[in-house]
Amino acid sequence: MKKRLELSFDAAMLAALALAPFYLSSYHLSLLGRFLALAILSLGISLIWGWGGILSLGQGVFWGLGAYVLAMHLKLTGLAPGDIPDFMMWSGLDHLPGWWRLFQSPLPALVGAIAIPAAVAAGLAWLVFDRRVRGVYFALITQALALAFSTLLISEQAYTGGFNGLTDFTTIFGRVIIDPGFQRGIYWITLATLALCFLGCRWILNASFGKVLLAIRDGESRVRFLGYNPAAYKTVAFALAGALAGLSGALYILHVGVISPAMVGVVPSIEMVIAVAVGGRASLPGVILGTLLVNFGKDWISSAMPEVWQLAMGLLFILVVTVLPQGLAGIPGAAARLFRPRRKRQEPEAPRREMRKGAAMAAQEKD
Amino acid sequence: MGHAAIIAGQAFNGVSVASILLLTALGLALSFGVMNVINMAHGEMLMVGGYLAYVASRIAHGPMAFLLALLLSFLGATLLGALLELTVIQRLYGRPLDTLLATWGVSLILQQGARSLFGAIGVEVVAPRWLNGSFAVHSGAFAGLSLPYVRIFIVALTAVVLVSLMLFIARTRWGLYLRAVHQDREMAQALGVNTRWVDLAVFAVGTGVAGLAGAALALIAPVTPTVGQNYVVYAFLVVIVGGMGSLLGTALAALSIGLITAGAQMFTSVSLADVLLLVLVIVFIQFRPQGIVFKRSRVMKEA
Numbered sequence: 240m241k242k243r244l245e246l247s248f249d250a251a252m253l254a255a256l257a258l259a260p261f262y263l264s265s266y267h268l269s270l271l272g273r274f275l276a277l278a279i280l281s282l283g284i285s286l287i288w289g290w291g292g293i294l295s296l297g298q299g300v301f302w303g304l305g306a307y308v309l310a311m312h313l314k315l316t317g318l319a320p321g322d323i324p325d326f327m328m329w330s331g332l333d334h335l336p337g338w339w340r341l342f343q344s345p346l347p348a349l350v351g352a353i354a355i356p357a358a359v360a361a362g363l364a365w366l367v368f369d370r371r372v373r374g375v376y377f378a379l380i381t382q383a384l385a386l387a388f389s390t391l392l393i394s395e396q397a398y399t400g401g402f403n404g405l406t407d408f409t410t411i412f413g414r415v416i417i418d419p420g421f422q423r424g425i426y427w428i429t430l431a432t433l434a435l436c437f438l439g440c441r442w443i444l445n446a447s448f449g450k451v452l453l454a455i456r457d458g459e460s461r462v463r464f465l466g467y468n469p470a471a472y473k474t475v476a477f478a479l480a481g482a483l484a485g486l487s488g489a490l491y492i493l494h495v496g497v498i499s500p501a502m503v504g505v506v507p508s509i510e511m512v513i514a515v516a517v518g519g520r521a522s523l524p525g526v527i528l529g530t531l532l533v534n535f536g537k538d539w540i541s542s543a544m545p546e547v548w549q550l551a552m553g554l555l556f557i558l559v560v561t562v563l564p565q566g567l568a569g570i571p572g573a574a575a576r577l578f579r580p581r582r583k584r585q586e587p588e589a590p591r592r593e594m595r596k597g598a599a600m601a602a603q604e605k606d
Numbered sequence: 607m608g609h610a611a612i613i614a615g616q617a618f619n620g621v622s623v624a625s626i627l628l629l630t631a632l633g634l635a636l637s638f639g640v641m642n643v644i645n646m647a648h649g650e651m652l653m654v655g656g657y658l659a660y661v662a663s664r665i666a667h668g669p670m671a672f673l674l675a676l677l678l679s680f681l682g683a684t685l686l687g688a689l690l691e692l693t694v695i696q697r698l699y700g701r702p703l704d705t706l707l708a709t710w711g712v713s714l715i716l717q718q719g720a721r722s723l724f725g726a727i728g729v730e731v732v733a734p735r736w737l738n739g740s741f742a743v744h745s746g747a748f749a750g751l752s753l754p755y756v757r758i759f760i761v762a763l764t765a766v767v768l769v770s771l772m773l774f775i776a777r778t779r780w781g782l783y784l785r786a787v788h789q790d791r792e793m794a795q796a797l798g799v800n801t802r803w804v805d806l807a808v809f810a811v812g813t814g815v816a817g818l819a820g821a822a823l824a825l826i827a828p829v830t831p832t833v834g835q836n837y838v839v840y841a842f843l844v845v846i847v848g849g850m851g852s853l854l855g856t857a858l859a860a861l862s863i864g865l866i867t868a869g870a871q872m873f874t875s876v877s878l879a880d881v882l883l884l885v886l887v888i889v890f891i892q893f894r895p896q897g898i899v900f901k902r903s904r905v906m907k908e909a
Contacts, residue, residue: 294703294706363888366888366892367888367891370891370892370895371895372891372895374702374703375638375644375702375703375706376846376891376895378644378703378706379644379839379842379843379845379846380846380884380887380888380891382839382842383839383842383843383884383887384884386839386880387880387881387883387884390876390877390880390881391877391878391880391881393877394875394876394877394878505835505839509707509710512707513707516707546718546721546722549714549715549717549718550714550715550718552711552714553711553712553713553714553715553718554711554715555711556707556708556710556711556712556714557694557708557711557712559707560698560704560707560708560711561694561697561698561708564701564704
C-alpha cells in the first residue's frame with residue numbers, strides 16, 4: 240500500500256515536470272531546468288549524508304569541476320581555429336594551455352565533466368577515510384577545500400577567467416544555445432538525466448551496497464568488526480556523489496550560461512546541503528522536492544526583498560535542524576503516527592528516529 | 607634591510623596572525639572537546655566583538671578606553687554565546703553535524719543583522735596613542751626590522767588569555783569540573799557535577815574569547831559583517847591539527863599554521879599559500895589523525 244502510494248507520487252511528479260514546458264513561461268521554465276539540474280547534485284548528497292552519514296561541505300567543488308570542464312569546452316567551440324579565449328588574451332597568454340586542449344572535442348569534455356570530479360572525490364575520500372578521519376573533521380576539511388578551490392579559481396585568472404569565470408557560450412554540438420527550441424530540449428534532457436540518476440540511486444541503495452552504507456552510518460565500528468572495510472564503501476559512495484555533482488554542474492551551466500568562483504565556494508556548498516536537509520536527507524524524492532522548493536523560494540524572496548533572504552535562510556536552517564530533522568519527507572510519517580491508534584504506536588520505530596538525549600550522547604561515535 | 611630582518615619580520619607577522627587564529631580557535635577547541643559541538647557561528651562572535659570594540663571606541667575616549675572596549679567585547683560575546691547555547695545548542699547535544707548546520711543558520715542571521723546595523727562597508731577602530739609607533743631595530747643583523755606595537759600587543763594579549771585559561775582549567779574547582787566532564791560526562795554527572803552549567807560556561811567563555819579576538823583584529827583590519835567567515839575556516843583547521851580539546855595542541859597548531867602561511871606567502875601568492883596549507887593539513891592527518899596533542903576522552907571515543 241505504502242509502496243504503491245510512493246510510486247504514484249513519483250509518477251505524478253515526473254508527469255507534472257515533463258509537461259512543464261507547455262504551461263510554464265520561458266523564464267520559469269529556465270529556473271525549473273536549472274533547479275532540476277541541481278537536484279541531481281542533491282541526490283548525491285542524500286547518498287553520502289542521508290545514507291552514509293558523511294556530511295560534505297565541499298560539494299560545490301565537484302559541481303564546479305564538472306561545470307568548468309564543460310564550460311572550457313563550450314568556450315573553445317565558440318572560437319575560430321587558432322584563436323584563444325578573450326580573457327586569456329587580456330591576461331597576456333599567447334597560446335592555449337595544453338590541458339585546455341584536452342576538452343576541445345565534445346566527448347572528452349562530457350566524460351571529463353563526470354570522471355574528473357569523481358576521481359578527485361575518490362582520491363580525497365580515500366586519503367581521509369582510510370585514516371579513519373570522519374564526521375565533523377571530514378566536514379571541516381571539505382569546507383576548507385571549497386574555500387581553497389574558489390580562491391584558486393579567482394587567483395589563476397589567465398587559466399580560469401578569474402572572478403568573472405567563464406561565460407558567453409554560443410554553441411554546443413553545433414547547436415545555438417539561446418535558441419528557445421534548444422532550451423526546451425535541454426530541459427527535457429535534464430529531466431531525463433535526473434530521472435535516470437534517481438532510479439540509479441534507488442537501485443544502488445536497495446542493493447546490498449545501500450544496506451552496508453546505512454550500517455556504516457549507524458555503527459561504523461560494528462561494520463568493520465563484521466569484516467567489511469567501511470573506508471572502501473564510503474569512498475565509492477563519495478565518488479558517486481562527486482560524479483553526480485559534476486554531471487549536475489555541467490547541466491546547470493547549459494541553463495545558466497555562466498560559471499564563476501562565487502557559485503562554487505563555501506556558501507553555495509552549504510546552501511546545497513540545506514536544500515537536502517529541508518527535503519529530508521534520506522529520502523530521494525524528498526531531496527528533489529526540497530531542492531526545488533528552497534531554490535524557488537530563494538529566487539522569489541531574494542528578488543522581492545533581498546535583505547530578508549539571508550535572515551529567512553538562517554531561520555530555515557535552525558528550524559529544519561531542531562524541529563524537523565527528517566525534513567519535508569518526515570512530515571507524512573509524523574502525521575501518520577499522530578493519527579494511528581495507540582496500540583500500534585509502540586511498534587519498533589525506524590532506526591535513528593527520536594534518539595533520547597542519553598542514547599544520542601552514547602551514540603556520538605557515529606558522527 | 608637584510609635577509610635576516612625580512613625573515614624575522616615575516617615570522618613576526620606569522621606569529622601575530624597566529625595569535626588571532628589562536629584566540630578564535632580556543633573557544634572552538636573547548637566547545638568541541640567538552641561538548642562535541644561545532645559552532646559555525648563562532649566567526650560571527652569575532653565579528654560581534656569587533657563591532658562592540660568599535661562602538662566602545664566611539665563612546666569612550668582617553669588612553670584607557672581601548673581596555674574598556676576589550677572588556678565590552680568579551681562580555682558582549684560571552685552573553686551572546688550564552689544566549690545561543692540556551693536557545694539552539696542545548697537542543698542539539700549529541701548531533702554534532704546538526705549543530706554545524708544550525709549554527710551556520712545563526713551565523714547568517716548575525717551577519718545580516720550586522721549589515722543592517724553598521725552597513726556592508728567595514729568600520730575601523732583607531733588604536734590608542736600608546737599603541738602607535740613600532741619597535742625598530744637600527745643596527746646588528748636585524749637592522750631595519752620594525753615591529754608595530756599594535757601587533758606586539760595582540761601577541762601579548764593572546765599569551766595572557768592562553769596562560770590564564772590553562773591556569774583556570776588546571777587550578778580551579780570549575781576547571782576540575784570541566785576536566786571531569788571532558789573525560790567522562792556520565793561519571794561526572796553521577797558524582798554531582800552539574801554538567802548543564804559546565805556546558806553553558808564553557809560555551810559562553812569560548813565565544814567571549816572569540817569576542818576578544820574580534821576586538822584585537824579590529825586594531826589591524828577593518829571589521830565587516832563577513833569578517834568572521836574568513837577566519838572561522840582557518841580556526842577549524844587549527845582545531846583539527848591541534849587535536850580536539852587540548853589548549854596546548856591548539857596553540858602549537860595555530861603557531862605552525864600562522865608561520866607556514868606567512869612563510870608560503872613569501873614564495874607564492876596568498877591564494878596558493880591557502881591551497882598549500884590545505885594540502886599540508888590533509889598530509890598531516892595521514893600521520894596523526896588525532897592531531898598534535900590527543901587526550902583520551904569518553905566524549906571523543908572513536909571520534
